[in-house]
Amino acid sequence: DVKVTQSSRYLVKRTGEKVFLECVQDMDHENMFWYRQDPGLGLRLIYFSYDVKMKEKGDIPEGYSVSREKKERFSLILESASTNQTSMYLCASRTGSSYNEQFFGPGTRLTVL
Amino acid sequence: AQKVTQAQTEISVVEKEDVTLDCVYETRDTTYYLFWYKQPPSGELVFLIRRNSFDEQNEISGRYSWNFQKSTSSFNFTITASQVVDSAVYFCALISYSGAGSYQLTFGKGTKLSVIP
Numbered sequence: 001d002v003k004v005t006q007s008s009r010y011l012v013k014r015t016g017e018k019v020f021l022e023c024v025q026d027m028d029h030e031n032m033f034w035y036r037q038d039p040g041l042g043l044r045l046i047y048f049s050y051d052v053k054m055k056e057k058g059d060i061p062e063g064y065s066v067s068r069e070k071k072e073r074f075s076l077i078l079e080s081a082s083t084n085q086t087s088m089y090l091c092a093s094r095t096g097s098s099y100n101e102q103f104f105g106p107g108t109r110l111t112v113l
Numbered sequence: 114a115q116k117v118t119q120a121q122t123e124i125s126v127v128e129k130e131d132v133t134l135d136c137v138y139e140t141r142d143t144t145y146y147l148f149w150y151k152q153p154p155s156g157e158l159v160f161l162i163r164r165n166s167f168d169e170q171n172e173i174s175g176r177y178s179w180n181f182q183k184s185t186s187s188f189n190f191t192i193t194a195s196q197v198v199d200s201a202v203y204f205c206a207l208i209s210y211s212g213a214g215s216y217q218l219t220f221g222k223g224t225k226l227s228v229i230p
Contacts, residue, residue, distance in 0.1 A: 009156075042222035043204070090158065098216035099146045099208055101163050107156035
C-alpha cells in the first residue's frame with residue numbers, strides 16, 4: 001500500500017522557534033510537495049521537489065524553506081515561526097507524469113503561540 | 114490563469130439521500146486533468162478519481178459517480194444513498210501545462226459534506 005507519513009500530527013511551537021516538519025514516502029516517488037491548508041483558502045502549494053536536492057517554489061514560499069537530501073524524505077523548515085504560520089500542513093508525493101494523482105500524508109496541525 | 118470553483122461550501126443531507134457536489138473549472142489549455150479527493154476528519158486527502166480532458170465518459174464506482182461536461186466546464190460528483198462515512202471535505206482539482214516545462218495544479222476550496230444519521 002502507498003504510504004506517506006508525517007513526523008507529527010500535532011505540534012505547538014513558540015514564535016521565533018525554528019520548526020522542522022518531516023515527510024517520508026515509501027513509494028520511490030520522484031516528486032514531493034508541501035501544502036498548507038487554511039479554512040476558506042483550500043490547499044496552497046508552498047514548495048515542491050522533483051528530485052533529490054532539487055526544489056521549486058510554489059505559490060506561497062515566503063517564510064519557509066525545504067530540504068531533500070534523500071529521495072524518500074522531504075522536510076519543510078520554518079526558520080522563525082510566526083503566528084500566521086499556524087495551519088494544517090500536508091505533504092504529498094507523486095510518481096511519473098505531472099498529470100498523475102498525488103498521495104497525501106495525514107497532515108501536521110501546527111500551532112504557533 | 115486557471116481556476117476551480119466549488120460553490121457549495123457546506124452541504125448537509127440525511128443518510129440515504131443522494132447528493133451532488135459541483136465543480137466548475139476554467140483553463141485555456143486543451144489538455145488537462147481533473148481530480149476529486151476526499152478528506153475525512155482524520156485529515157489525509159484520499160484520491161478518488163482522475164479524468165483527462167479528452168475523455169468525457171461518465172464514470173461510476175459503487176455509490177460514486179462523476180459527470181464530466183466540457184461544454185459547461187463542469188466535473189460534478191454524485192454520491193448515491195449517502196452514508197455517515199461519506200462525511201468529509203471533498204476537493205476538486207485541475208492540472209494543466211502552464212508552459213516552460215511547468216504544470217499548474219489548482220485545488221478548489223472544498224465542499225464539506227455532512228451526512229446525518
